[in-house]
Amino acid sequence: MAQTHSIHEEESHGSIGSYLTGFVLAVVLTAASFWVVLHGGFSRETALIGLAVLAVVQILVHLVYFLHLNTSSGQRWNVMAFAFTVLTLAIVVIGTLWVMHNVTMNMMSR
Incomplete structure (x- = not known):
């Protein structure tokens, strides 16, 4: 009898804890971005660099925790x-x- 293999054998789906960690990190990074903009105490260049760094970190959080890219x-x-x-x-x-x-x-x- 032929063996059947599932297409999804090697896929690893996240756990509830992994999704919650990703969600909390995403919310914290979003709140930090809003704070940088609304604080107003930073120079324009510093705010842009801070927003760019927060955006890149948030992209990485989404790739790792939600898209399971590893x-x-x-x-x-x-x-x-x-x-x-x-x-x-x-x-x-x-x-x-x-x-x-x-x-x-x-x-x-x-």
């Missing part, structure tokens, strides 16, 4: 697809900024 062998293709997406997005964004900067420099009178 470095296990079962997640290798997911990590590679995510890395390709990030690389493509970086190329598009940086290329757009570069083109727009060159257009501005060449079209504006100095």
